[in-house]
Amino acid sequence: xxxxxxxxxxxxxxxxxxxxxxxxxxxxxxxxxxxxxxxxxxxxxxxxxxxxxxxxxxxxxxxxxxxxxxxxxxxxxxxxxxxxxxxxxxxxxxxxxxxxxxxxxxxxxxxxxxxxxxxxxxxxxxxxxxxxxxxxxxxxxxxxxxxxxxxxxxxxxxxxxxxxxxxxxxxxxxxxxxxxxxxxxxxxxxxxxxxxxxxxxxxxxxxxxxxxxxxxxxxxxxxxxxxxxxxxxxxxxxxxxxxxxxxxxxxxxxxxxxxxxxxxxxxxxxxxxxxxxxxxxxxxxxxxxxxxxxxxxxxxxxxxxxxxxxxxxxxxxxxxxxxxxxxxxxxxxxxxxxxxxxxxxxxxxxxxxxxxxxxxxxxxxxxxxxxxxxxxxxxxxxxxxxxxxxxxxxxxxxxxxxxxx
Amino acid sequence: xxxxxxxxxxxxxxxxxxxxxxxxxxxxxxxxxxxxxxxxxxxxxxxxxxxxxxxxxxxxxxxxxxxxxxxxxxxxxxxxxxxxxxxxxxxxxxxxxxxxxxxxxxxxxxxxxxxxxxxxxxxxxxxxxxxxxxxxxxxxxxxxxxxxxxxxxxxxxxxxxxxxxxxxxxxxxxxxxxxxxxxxxxxxxxxxxxxxxxxxxxxxxxxxxxxxxxxxxxxxxxxxxxxxxxxxxxxxxxxxxxxxxxxxxxxxxxxxxxxxxxxxxxxxxxxxxxxxxxxxxxxxxxxxxxxxxxxxxxxxxxxxxxxxxxxxxxxxxxxxxxxxxxxxxxxxxxxxxxxxxxxxxxxxxxxxxxxxxxxxxxxxxxxxxxxxxxxxxxxxxxx
Numbered sequence: 174x175x176x177x178x179x180x181x182x183x184x185x186x187x188x189x190x191x192x193x194x195x196x197x198x199x200x201x202x203x204x205x206x207x208x209x210x211x212x213x214x215x216x217x218x219x220x221x222x223x224x225x226x227x228x229x230x231x232x233x234x235x236x237x238x239x240x241x242x243x244x245x246x247x248x249x250x251x252x253x254x255x256x257x258x259x260x261x262x263x264x265x266x267x268x269x270x271x272x273x274x275x276x277x278x279x280x281x282x283x284x285x286x287x288x289x290x291x292x293x294x295x296x297x298x299x300x301x302x303x304x305x306x307x308x309x310x311x312x313x314x315x316x317x318x319x320x321x322x323x324x325x326x327x328x329x330x331x332x333x334x335x336x337x338x339x340x341x342x343x344x345x346x347x348x349x350x351x352x353x354x355x356x357x358x359x360x361x362x363x364x365x366x367x368x369x370x371x372x373x374x375x376x377x378x379x380x381x382x383x384x385x386x387x388x389x390x391x392x393x394x395x396x397x398x399x400x401x402x403x404x405x406x407x408x409x410x411x412x413x414x415x416x417x418x419x420x421x422x423x424x425x426x427x428x429x430x431x432x433x434x435x436x437x438x439x440x441x442x443x444x445x446x447x448x449x450x451x452x453x454x455x456x457x458x459x460x461x462x463x464x465x466x467x468x469x470x471x472x473x474x475x476x477x478x479x480x481x482x483x484x485x486x487x488x489x490x491x492x493x494x495x496x497x498x499x500x501x502x503x504x505x506x507x508x509x510x511x512x513x514x515x516x517x518x519x520x521x522x523x524x525x526x527x528x529x530x531x532x533x534x535x536x537x538x539x540x541x542x543x544x545x546x547x548x549x550x551x552x553x554x555x556x557x558x559x560x561x562x563x564x565x566x567x568x569x570x571x572x573x574x575x576x577x578x
Numbered sequence: 579x580x581x582x583x584x585x586x587x588x589x590x591x592x593x594x595x596x597x598x599x600x601x602x603x604x605x606x607x608x609x610x611x612x613x614x615x616x617x618x619x620x621x622x623x624x625x626x627x628x629x630x631x632x633x634x635x636x637x638x639x640x641x642x643x644x645x646x647x648x649x650x651x652x653x654x655x656x657x658x659x660x661x662x663x664x665x666x667x668x669x670x671x672x673x674x675x676x677x678x679x680x681x682x683x684x685x686x687x688x689x690x691x692x693x694x695x696x697x698x699x700x701x702x703x704x705x706x707x708x709x710x711x712x713x714x715x716x717x718x719x720x721x722x723x724x725x726x727x728x729x730x731x732x733x734x735x736x737x738x739x740x741x742x743x744x745x746x747x748x749x750x751x752x753x754x755x756x757x758x759x760x761x762x763x764x765x766x767x768x769x770x771x772x773x774x775x776x777x778x779x780x781x782x783x784x785x786x787x788x789x790x791x792x793x794x795x796x797x798x799x800x801x802x803x804x805x806x807x808x809x810x811x812x813x814x815x816x817x818x819x820x821x822x823x824x825x826x827x828x829x830x831x832x833x834x835x836x837x838x839x840x841x842x843x844x845x846x847x848x849x850x851x852x853x854x855x856x857x858x859x860x861x862x863x864x865x866x867x868x869x870x871x872x873x874x875x876x877x878x879x880x881x882x883x884x885x886x887x888x889x890x891x892x893x894x895x896x897x898x899x900x901x902x903x904x905x906x907x908x909x910x911x912x913x914x915x916x917x918x919x920x921x922x923x924x925x926x927x928x929x930x931x932x933x934x935x936x937x938x939x940x941x942x943x944x945x946x947x948x949x950x951x952x953x954x955x956x957x958x959x960x961x
Contacts, residue, residue: 206604206624206686206687206688206693207686208684208685208686208695209684209685209686209838209839210682210684210685210835210836210837210838211646211685211837211838211839212646212837212839212840213646213837214645214646214647214650215645215646215647216645216646217643217644217645218627218644218645218646218649218685218692219627219628219643219644219691219692220642220643220644221627221628221631221637221642221643221644231640231642232640235640265598266598267598268598268599268600268722269598269600269601269628269632269720269722271722272600272601272720272721272722272723273632273719273720275721275722276718276719276720276721279721454598455598456598480689483689484599484689484690486689487599487602487688487689487690488599490602490726490737490739491599491600491602491724491726491739492724492739493599493600
C-alpha cells in the first residue's frame with residue numbers, strides 16, 4: 174500500500190508525457206481554413222462597411238450605384254461613385270473600395286481622349302496602389318491640358334514619395350493662384366517636412382488656425398504639420414498636432430498610424446494599445462498594435478503576429494508586392510528576421526523613398542550586423558546625405574550602421 | 579500620404595490603402611477520378627462573404643452584418659453565380675460544372691475574413707493529362723479580383739492566379755484515379771485522421787484503459803485471461819465503429835448536418851464522460867452501449883474532415899467506404915499496440931493507479947479544456 178502513491182506518481186508522469194506529446198504534435202494539424210457549419214441563422218459571420226447598424230452613406234452610395242447601372246455612360250455619375258469609394262478606401266483602408274472605383278471608371282478609360290476627371294481619378298487610384306510612374310503619366314497629361322490644382326498637388330505627393338524633392342517643390346509652387354493658400358502651404362510643408370524648412374510648417378499652422386477654415390481642412394493641415402514636426406525632431410509638438418488632427422477627424426487611419434509610430438519610438442506601448450483596438454480591421458494599424466503587444470507581452474501578441482503573417486502569405490499568393498515597407502517592419506519587429514526584413518526593405522526602397530522607407534532599410538541593415546547589410550543600405554545612406562533629413566531615429570540608424578564593424 | 583481635403587481629394591500613397599487585402603477567391607481542384615471514359619474532378623470554392631454581398635446583395639436587411647441565415651437564403655443565387663463564371667474544357671471539349679451536393683454551403687475563415695465554401699464537380703467528356711480552366715468571377719464589379727486555383731500537378735501541387743488580364747490557364751493534371759485508387763487514398767486519409775484526430779484518440783484510450791481490468795465492489799482487479807479483455811475491447815470498438823460509420827455516412831450524404839461548434843463541443847464532452855467513467859464507474863457492463871451512443875457523435879466530427887477531401891458524386895462511395903475502413907485500421911493499430919502492453923501491465927499498481935486513474939484524470943482535464951474552448955470559442959490549449 175505504501176508503494177502505491179509512488180507508482181501512481183510514475184504512472185501519472187508517463188500518462189502526462191504521452192498526452193503532452195500528443196498535444197504538441199497536434200498543434201501542427203487542423204488547417205485554419207477548415208470548413209464548418211455555423212451555430213444558427215442569426216450568427217453573424219462577417220461585418221461589412223459601416224459595421225453595426227444602418228449606414229446612411231452606404232445607402233446613398235447604393236442608390237447612386239443603381240443609378241449608374243442604368244446610365245453607365247454618365248461620367249459625372251461615375252465620377253461621384255468613384256470618389257465615394259476612394260474616400261471610403263482612404264478612411265477604412267479597404268483595397269476593395271479602390272477596385273469598385275476602378276470598375277465605375279473603366280468604360281471612360283477606354284475612350285480617347287480620356288476625360289480629365291477620369292484621368293485624375295485614375296491617377297489617384299494608381300498612386301494608392303503604388304503605381305507611381307503610371308500615376309505621374311496621367312497627371313502630366315492632365316496638367317498639359319489645364320492648370321489643375323488637384324493634379325499639381327497629387328503630383329507633388331508622388332514626386333515626394335519618389336524622392337524627387339525639387340520637382341515636388343516646383344509642382345507646389347505652380348499651385349499659387351489655382352488653389353487656396355492653405356492647399357499651397359500644405360503642399361510645400363509636406364515637401365519641406367522631409368528636406369527640412371520649419372518655416373513652411375509654421376505658415377501652414379497659422380493658415381489652418383485662421384477662422385473660416387473647415388474642420389476637415391484643419392485636420393488635414395494638422396496631420397501634415399504634425400508629421401513634418403516629427404521629422405524635424407520636435408516630438409512633443411508633433412504629438413500635440415497629430416492629436417489635434419485626430420480629434421478633428423477620428424477616422425483618419427493615416428494620422429492614427431503616425432501617432433502610433435511616434436508613441437512606439439517613445440516606448441509608450443500601453444498608449445498604442447489604447448489607440449488601436451484588438452478588433453481593428455485595418456491591418457496597418459494592427460501591425461502597430463502587434464508591435465506594442467509584443468513589447469508589453471500582452472495576451473494577444475502571438476495571435477496578432479500570426480494573423481498578420483497569414484495575411485502576408487495570402488497577399489504573396491495573389492502576387493501583391495505593394496506593401497513591402499510594412500512587410501519589412503513586420504519581419505524586423507514581429508518575426509525577428511533581419512535578413513528577410515532587409516530584402517523587403519531593399520526592394521521597397523527601389524519603389525519609394527520616404528523617410529520611413531529609408532529608416533526601415535537602415536534598421537534592417539543594422540540588425541543583420543553584416544557586410545551585406547551595409548552594402549544593401551547604401552542607397553538609404555545616400556538618400557540621408559542628399560535630403561539632409563534631420564529625423565533623429567533615421568540619423569541614429571545611420572550612425573549605428575556606420576559603427577557596425 | 580493619406581489626406582482628404584474638402585473639394586480636393588488627396589489619396590493614400592503609402593498609408594492604409596493596403597490595410598486590407600484585395601478580393602480573392604480560393605479554388606481547390608481535386609485529382610481527377612476516372613468514371614468510364616469520362617473524368618470527374620471535385621472542386622472546392624471559397625468565396626468571401628463580402629464579395630457575395632457585392633455581387634448579390636446578400637445582406638438583405640442592410641444592417642452591415644452578414645448572418646448565416648442570409649448566406650443560406652442566398653445559396654441558390656450564389657451557386658448560379660459561381661457556376662456561370664467558371665468553365666473548363668479538356669482537349670477542346672467542354673466540361674460541365676455540376677452542383678451535386680444540394681446541401682448548404684459551409685463556412686471557413688481566411689486571413690482577411692469569412693468565406694462561404696461551395697462544393698462542385700467538373701464532369702469532363704474525356705480523360706487527358708491537362709485541363710483548360712476559365713474564370714471570370716467578379717471581374718466586372720471588382721477589376722482587381724483574383725481567383726487563386728490550387729490543383730494537383732504532375733509533380734506536387736500547383737497554384738495559379740487568375741485575373742481579369744489572365745482569365746484562363748492550362749493545367750497539367752495527374753493521371754485520373756480509378757475508383758479503386760481513390761478508395762486506397764481515402765483509406766490513407768482515414769488512418770491519418772485517427773492518428774491526428776486527438777479527441778477521437780483520447781476517447782478511444784479512455785474506453786480502452788479499463789478493458790484489462792474488472793470492477794469488483796469499489797476496486798479494479800486485473801482480468802485473468804486475455805480473452806476476456808479482448809472480447810471487451812472488441813465489443814467497445816465495434817460499437818464505436820458502427821455508430822460513427824452511420825452518422826458519418828448520413829452527414830456525408832447531406833441527410834443530416836449539425837452546427838460544427840455543437841458537434842465539437844459534444845465530442846469534447848464525450849471524452850470527459852468516458853474518462854470520468856473510469857474514475858467513478860456508472861456504466862460498467864454496458865460500456866459498449868455508451869461507446870455506441872457517443873460514437874454517433876464522433877461520426878459527425880469525422881464528416882467535417884471528409885468534406886475537406888472534396889466529396890462529389892463520383893467519389894462519394896469509394897471515399898466513404900475507404901475513409902471508414904481507414905478509421906477502423908487506425909483504431910485497430912491503437913488497439914494492437916495498447917492492449918498487449920496493458921495486459922502485461924495490468925497486475926501492476928502503476929497501471930491501475932497511474933495509467934488508469936491518473937491517465938483518466940488527465941484525459942478528463944484536457945477534454946474539459948477543449949470543451950471550454952469549443953463551447954466558448956476561446957483558445958486555452960491549441961488542439
